[in-house]
Amino acid sequence: MKKLIFRSGNEAEFTDTSTISAMVAVVAKFADLDAIKAEFEAADNLIGGTFDGSSIARVVYTGVSASAGPSGNITATFKTRAFTHDEIVDSRLSDLEDAIAAI
Numbered sequence: 001m002k003k004l005i006f007r008s009g010n011e012a013e014f015t016d017t018s019t020i021s022a023m024v025a026v027v028a029k030f031a032d033l034d035a036i037k038a039e040f041e042a043a044d045n046l047i048g049g050t051f052d053g054s055s056i057a058r059v060v061y062t063g064v065s066a067s068a069g070p071s072g073n074i075t076a077t078f079k080t081r082a083f084t085h086d087e088i089v090d091s092r093l094s095d096l097e098d099a100i101a102a103i
Contacts, residue, residue, distance in 0.1 A: 007048040012036045014078075020051050020059060023078045026069075033076050037064055040078055058083040058091075 001013045004023060014023040027033050039045055040061040049056045059080045066076040083091070 002052040003050075004052075005050045006039045006042070006045045008039065008042065008045055010039050012039065018052075020054075020056070021080050023051070023080075025076050025078065027074050027076065028072075030074065033064075033066060033074055036076070036078070040064070046080065058088060060087070 002016060002018050002023075004012045004014060006012075012023075012025065014025050018024045025033070025036060027036075046056050046059055046061060059082055062079045062081050064076050064078045066074055068074055
């Protein structure tokens with residue numbers, strides 16, 4: 001299992017085949033899925049976290065797809081993508097604005 005630790009400190013486990021762009025979780029009930037989804041949807045909760053021991057930077061959550069299996073378990077794939085060039089520039093500008101405001 002691979003572990004995702006969100007910036008908030010909360011954790012979620014994903015299958016060994018998961019990658020940062022497609023994290024697969026198998027849960028028993030939709031309430032478990034909703035708790036993980038809420039962590040992904042919290043603003044900037046991925047950035048600053050870790051996935052499988054590696055730091056997360058410049059990725060954004062794009063959505064989740066789920067399906068019920070024959071055993072009754074729910075398989076969900078949480079997807080992310082890398083920041084676009086414009087998003088990186090916007091982030092840097094925001095950081096600069098914050099630094100100037102602090103002076």
